[in-house]
Amino acid sequence: AGTTNPMRFRILLATLLRAATPAAFTGSLDGSSWRVVLNVGRERGTWMPEPWAASGARLSLPVDLTFSGERIDFNLVDSVIGLGYNDLGPVDNTRRLGCSGSSFVGPRGEERVAATGGAWSETPTGRCGERTVRFYIDFPSGASRNDVSIPPGRVYFNTKCWDGAEMRAAQEEAKECEERLAALREEQRGVLDRDNNGENIVKQAVRVRDSLGRSEEYNRIKEQLDSLKRALPDSRGCLTGPRGLELAAAGGLSIKANGPKNLWGAFGGVYHILGRFEFRPEEFTASAPGSSADN
Numbered sequence: 655a656g657t658t659n660p661m662r663f664r665i666l667l668a669t670l671l672r673a674a675t676p677a678a679f680t681g682s683l684d685g686s687s688w689r690v691v692l693n694v695g696r697e698r699g700t701w702m703p704e705p706w707a708a709s710g711a712r713l714s715l716p717v718d719l720t721f722s723g724e725r726i727d728f729n730l731v732d733s734v735i736g737l738g739y740n741d742l743g744p745v746d747n748t749r750r751l752g753c754s755g756s757s758f759v760g761p762r763g764e765e766r767v768a769a770t771g772g773a774w775s776e777t778p779t780g781r782c783g784e785r786t787v788r789f790y791i792d793f794p795s796g797a798s799r800n801d802v803s804i805p806p807g808r809v810y811f812n813t814k815c816w817d818g819a820e821m822r823a824a825q826e827e828a829k830e831c832e833e834r835l836a837a838l839r840e841e842q843r844g845v846l847d848r849d850n851n852g853e854n855i856v857k858q859a860v861r862v863r864d865s866l867g868r869s870e871e872y873n874r875i876k877e878q879l880d881s882l883k884r885a886l887p888d889s890r891g892c893l894t895g896p897r898g899l900e901l902a903a904a905g906g907l908s909i910k911a912n913g914p915k916n917l918w919g920a921f922g923g924v925y926h927i928l929g930r931f932e933f934r935p936e937e938f939t940a941s942a943p944g945s946s947a948d949n
Contacts, residue, residue, distance in 0.1 A: 682776065683787070683815070684723035684749070686896050689934040690811070691716045692907060695802055700927035701911070705801065712929070713758065713802040717769055717791065720752035726773055747775040751789050760799045767797040772808065776815065781885035783820025787813045787901070804928070805909060811931060813905025816887070818898040824882055831879040838872050893933055904932045 695712035696702065726748050753771035757764050774789030789811050796806040892900040907928040 682723075682897060682899060683721035683774070683895065683901070685721070687718065687720040687752075689716055689718055690931055691934060692804075692809075692929065692931050694804055694907065694929040697927045697929060701924075702926050702928070707802045709801050711800040711802050713797065713799045713804070715756050715758050715767060715797065715804075716934075717756045718754050719771075719789075719791075721774055721789075722750040722752055724750045726750055747777055748773050749775065751791070753791050758797070758799065765797070767793065767804075768795050769793055779885065782824035782882060783817030784885045785815050787811075787815050787905075808910065809928060810908045810910070810925065811905055812908070814887075814902045815895070816892070816900040818894070818900045821886065821892075821900050824886060828879055828882040828886065831875050831882065834875055835872065835879065838869065838875075842869075901933060904930060906930055 692715040693712055694707075694715065696707035696710065751771045751774045753769050755769050756767045758767065759765070770792045772790040772792055774787070776785045776787055778785050790808050791811070792808050793804050794806060797804045887900070887902060890902065890904045893903050895901045907930060908925040909928050911924050911926045
């Protein structure tokens, strides 16, 4: 029998541990306040009506939020019909979100926008300390600028956060995977260089690629690396929050657009992309965990 590859064993062990028992999450948005800037406008893939934001104009709207630790009690009908879930995920993960109104500068000068707090949730994915973060704000009168508008009603925000220690450990693991893949590519080039038969560089590169594609070890490590990258922050990066939390710097906006085609949500919700948003790091403040916030 051959010897065990230490790198292969570490990757396999890390995969099994993550799948079996997601690590305890030590960070949380509970009690923290942030400034969030909505960037409303047409995005690729949106199902908003064609005239909406057709000019390419955007509506920028800053909103101050407080992520309260106060849990929201949903009534029995919500819990039973939703099988323990609501628009944000599991009912028992949902907490109150505090929000003040906002304003923007339009053709008529500064325009006030009514915005009331809603709810938020964190749901673990079991990968790299990752959690999905979802929340919503109600805009009772909506807002509009040129041909861009926020329809009256609820706007949903979707982003991610990570336990900082777990995230950094996964990033280190991803780095090790990349280094091992680079070493395997160099090893294969060395083998082919000794038997290149006068081939040009392009043909040699194709042979390296094809050879590596048949390598069980190479494919296993590449699959592990791809899995790690899907669960780690993207190029927009993170902001450091309270208690070891790393929060994605940006996320997506959507509105619910249920209608007769899906029996107004009976067969699952339909959401239209409304734009994107960013957290402003200089506007972050932290208060005691579990503190409540006014709507």
